[in-house]
Amino acid sequence: xxxARVVPRWELHPKSQATTRGLVGKYASFVTLSIxxxxxxxxxxxxxxxxxxxxxxxLALPPVWIFEPQWANxxxxxxxxxxxxxxxxxxxxxxxxxxxxxxxxxPAGYVLARYRRTWLSMFEVGMLVxxxxxxxxFMLPLYSIFQMTGLFDTQxxxxxxxxxxxxxxxxxLIRQFVAEVPVELDEAALLDGASVWQVLWHVIIxxxxxxxxxxxxxxxIAVWTNLLLPLxxxxxxxxxxxxxxxNFKGYGSFDWxxxxxxxxxxxxxxFLFFLFAxxxxxxxxxxxxxxx
Amino acid sequence: xxxTVPVLFILPSLLVLLAVALYPASFGIWAGxxxxxxxxxxxxxxxxxxxxxxxxxxxxxxxWNAIEVTLLFTLLAVVLELAVGLGIALLLWNNVQGSWxxxxxxxxxxxxxxxxxxxxxxxxxxxxxxxxxxxxxTLHLPQPNWVGNTHLVILTLSLVDTWWQTGNIILIxxxxxxxxxxxxxxxxxxxGASGWKMLWYITLPSLKPFILVALVFRTIDALRxxxxxxxxxxxxxxxxxxxxxxxxxxxxxxxxxNMGYASxxxxxxALLVGLISGxxxxxxxxxxxx
Numbered sequence: 001x002x003x004a005r006v007v008p009r010w011e012l013h014p015k016s017q018a019t020t021r022g023l024v025g026k027y028a029s030f031v032t033l034s035i036x037x038x039x040x041x042x043x044x045x046x047x048x049x050x051x052x053x054x055x056x057x058x059l060a061l062p063p064v065w066i067f068e069p070q071w072a073n074x075x076x077x078x079x080x081x082x083x084x085x086x087x088x089x090x091x092x093x094x095x096x097x098x099x100x101x102x103x104x105x106x107p108a109g110y111v112l113a114r115y116r117r118t119w120l121s122m123f124e125v126g127m128l129v130x131x132x133x134x135x136x137x138f139m140l141p142l143y144s145i146f147q148m149t150g151l152f153d154t155q156x157x158x159x160x161x162x163x164x165x166x167x168x169x170x171x172x173l174i175r176q177f178v179a180e181v182p183v184e185l186d187e188a189a190l191l192d193g194a195s196v197w198q199v200l201w202h203v204i205i206x207x208x209x210x211x212x213x214x215x216x217x218x219x220x221i222a223v224w225t226n227l228l229l230p231l232x233x234x235x236x237x238x239x240x241x242x243x244x245x246x247n248f249k250g251y252g253s254f255d256w257x258x259x260x261x262x263x264x265x266x267x268x269x270x271f272l273f274f275l276f277a278x279x280x281x282x283x284x285x286x287x288x289x290x291x292x
Numbered sequence: 293x294x295x296t297v298p299v300l301f302i303l304p305s306l307l308v309l310l311a312v313a314l315y316p317a318s319f320g321i322w323a324g325x326x327x328x329x330x331x332x333x334x335x336x337x338x339x340x341x342x343x344x345x346x347x348x349x350x351x352x353x354x355x356w357n358a359i360e361v362t363l364l365f366t367l368l369a370v371v372l373e374l375a376v377g378l379g380i381a382l383l384l385w386n387n388v389q390g391s392w393x394x395x396x397x398x399x400x401x402x403x404x405x406x407x408x409x410x411x412x413x414x415x416x417x418x419x420x421x422x423x424x425x426x427x428x429x430t431l432h433l434p435q436p437n438w439v440g441n442t443h444l445v446i447l448t449l450s451l452v453d454t455w456w457q458t459g460n461i462i463l464i465x466x467x468x469x470x471x472x473x474x475x476x477x478x479x480x481x482x483x484g485a486s487g488w489k490m491l492w493y494i495t496l497p498s499l500k501p502f503i504l505v506a507l508v509f510r511t512i513d514a515l516r517x518x519x520x521x522x523x524x525x526x527x528x529x530x531x532x533x534x535x536x537x538x539x540x541x542x543x544x545x546x547x548x549x550n551m552g553y554a555s556x557x558x559x560x561x562a563l564l565v566g567l568i569s570g571x572x573x574x575x576x577x578x579x580x581x582x
Contacts, residue, residue, distance in 0.1 A: 029386045033380075033390075041397050043412045061423075108304075115298045134561055137558045137562045138320070140323075140545060259411065271403060274396075289463075
């Protein structure tokens with residue numbers, strides 16, 4: 001600091017300056033983040049409030065802030081438009097679809113992480129390509145194929161269809177997690193005379209449990225949040241929540257609070273996972289993208 | 293014995309993907325070379341017409357409109373999400389009080405299904421009954437017709453997508469930010485670099501590979517937009533928001549059941565998506581890692 005340049009006065013106390021600036025910065029960040037978070041949360045909170053209003057209160061402008069909560073809206077939503085049944089069917093479809101995805105993708109992801117073969121790389125690239133293709137490329141032919149084979153509008157059909165995107169995604173995720181496990185762990189177990197199945201079952205699966213939880217939750221959420229697949233491949237016999245919620249809006253005078261209540265009910269599974277397993281969701285979403 | 297392991301472990305996945313992905317996709321591509329219009333009673337027989345559908349597609353203004361709309365939507369959505377996501381990620385990285393809550397709040401919309409996002413915003417954005425315009429009105433701001441204006445509707449859908457999907461970008465960029473070695477920041481700080489200089493010369497260059505990954509993921513996803521347009525605007529007004537997947541869906545199983553033509557359109561669109569992804573992958577390979 002002993003050079004000849006003219007030092008501005010405020011730089012004479014760099015330390016105190018820096019901390020004040022740091023404090024101001026922190027404060028500004030806090031305020032900005034609070035506003036941003038409010039903006040991101042507002043639409044869903046707004047819908048949750050709407051779900052508790054009467055139709056008249058819901059449509060009122062200026063918005064009504066003080067009202068008597070209509071808890072019965074949730075019961076009415078459950079009972080109208082096949083929504084309750086579609087919720088149960090979606091639950092069942094998501095459970096079976098996730099079981100199938102995991103049963104297939106854990107061994108596949110393990111092999112993809114541990115073995116080097118040309119055909120394996122081709123398989124891996126193929127899965128990535130499938131994942132990035134538009135859904136409609138598969139849905140048009142599946143619609144006619146399912147009509148011909150009797151899979152249209154059945155739970156089995158939609159469970160299979162969800163594998164198109166969930167299986168590649170989950171295999172890819174499992175692969176990333178297995179790749180982080182030191183290969184010496186496998187080798188030690190193999191030297192002790194374990195079979196590859198035993199290695200997978202007793203060494204790999206317990207070690208990558210967070211990865212399996214993440215893949216399970218994300219596959220589950222994917223079933224609940226997709227509209228195009230159920231819209232294309234199901235109808236009255238196997239209604240899914242995405243399509244029944246869309247139907248609330250379909251006809252003339254729709255009851256906005258009832259639809260909002262149905263939407264809130266349909267968010268419940270994801271919301272619970274987010275509340276209790278956010279760590280895994282974040283890990284899965286991050287690792288699924290970043291290790292590419 | 294050990295040689296058969298990879299085969300045994302992959303085989304079930306391979307069979308399932310062959311059945312539900314590869315076979316249907318090939319079937320669809322093959323169908324694109326046929327006249328196969330269920331609306332005129334061709335459900336059980338088709339007529340081979342070679343590239344007939346593709347020739348027709350080249351002159352189909354509605355198809356190219358759909359492509360144009362999709363590309364515009366993707367461009368707007370990805371740019372908005374990257375800008376907003378980068379800003380939020382940098383703020384979150386500052387480690388202010390309650391960061392975990394803020395992160396949860398901005399990531400939460402990812403849990404919302406596409407149809408519910410669409411349903412929420414179709415009501416909020418209603419020009420006369422919508423709450424958003426009501427609040428704009430109380431602030432004496434203009435109250436645009438968000439979904440009824442042909443020039444505005446794509447921006448509206450990209451804004452909804454920004455609300456819905458920016459969380460993805462934030463998570464990827466946060467992973468990138470935490471991977472920047474702390475000593476690099478400390479060194480720059482000791483050298484007297486200001487906050488903006490550090491951001492420009494150290495943080496952003498280190499983040500480049502992560503920004504690229506976020507860009508690829510969001511672009512590929514945004515190109516496949518369907519539910520937002522289907523449920524908020526139905527493609528309107530006047531096809532101004534008729535995105536590719538919606539247009540093709542309506543050509544096929546949504547409305548017209550012109551399956552051969554729709555399959556050709558789906559194939560052409562998939563090729564376009566593949567082309568864009570391919571360009572990105574080449575860019576990523578060229579960009580040095582770290």
